């Protein structure tokens with residue numbers, strides 16, 4: 001089993017190091033190879049996703065990814081910005097299915113900005129389509145408007161689009177995931193305004209007829225954003241497009257009290273996957289040794305489950321994480337009075353002990 005390890009920028013290197021220690025402790029035959037990505041790769045090779053890094057990722061069974069980005073790269077032309085590395089990996093590896101669980105850990109109920117009774121026991125799975133939509137649609141760019149409200153004015157445009165196979169395959173992922181949970185799927189769209197999302201809704205409904213045991217409902221994205229903070233436990237599996245999924249998954253993550261706890265998986269049709277924490281590179285705290293490595297460690301667990309077929313090892317890691325939380329250990333992001341504040345390294349070491 002070959003894993004490409006891409007720590008990236010900011011806190012990426014610190015948190016990935018802890019996840020690698022955990023993987024090494026499992027007595028599995030894992031071959032790990034590290035490469036530069038994001039701003040770090042740009043500094044060294046002039047490109048955020050160098051050929052060698054892409055090749056390593058393509059040849060691996062799975063990619064363990066940290067985070068990319070730093071404000072200092074915001075002025076670079078778009079093609080050279082760190083974010084292009086993650087978009088390029090998604091596109092080149094065909095990672096169309098992004099699974100973002102939002103789970104509220106019992107011990108962290110108090111860390112949420114919502115009332116404890118609204119989020120205790122929360123367990124949502126957001127399934128975000130990841131290689132289509134306005135993120136990748138062509139054409140896009142800047143030009144002089146030939147029509148619209150201000151002909152002759154400078155304008156910018158992107159293209160929102162989805163093809164039938166793209167919607168069908170992500171719908172299947174959602175319905176199949178629902179069968180392993182409570183047989184409920186909410187498809188989020190904007191069918192009241194957008195052609196693309198009326199089509200999305202129609203196709204998801206059609207695919208749904210193949211899953212008569214799964215209850216499907218539809219919700220407009222604005223309402224979904226509202227219901228997520230009003231009554232989040234109403235949701236189970238949520239399936240949506242790339243842009244809406246980007247936004248709703250951040251919202252759902254924050255409901256749980258700490259985005260520092262949430263892993264994610266991005267899978268292609270052959271179950272090759274990229275695994276990364278749901279949070280970003282947090283350059284403001286990079287190098288301070290205070291970042292929470294648990295989201296990355298839990299991403300490694302997802303990797304064992306979905307790409308490497310090692311369910312037992314995945315569960316061992318998840319149990320170890322619950323155990324360190326039960327011991328009262330907390331990094332700064334989830335610290336509360338009465339618990340013990342630990343560093344990134346100490347948290348990683350505690351997970352190793354619990355394993």
Ligand code: IPM
Pocket residue numbers: 083086087246
């Ligand atoms: C995410 C991030 C990325 C996205 C950025 C870094 C390109 O926000 O994974 O949610 O927009 O998809």
Ligand code: MG
Pocket residue numbers: 246247250
């Ligand atoms: Mg995002």
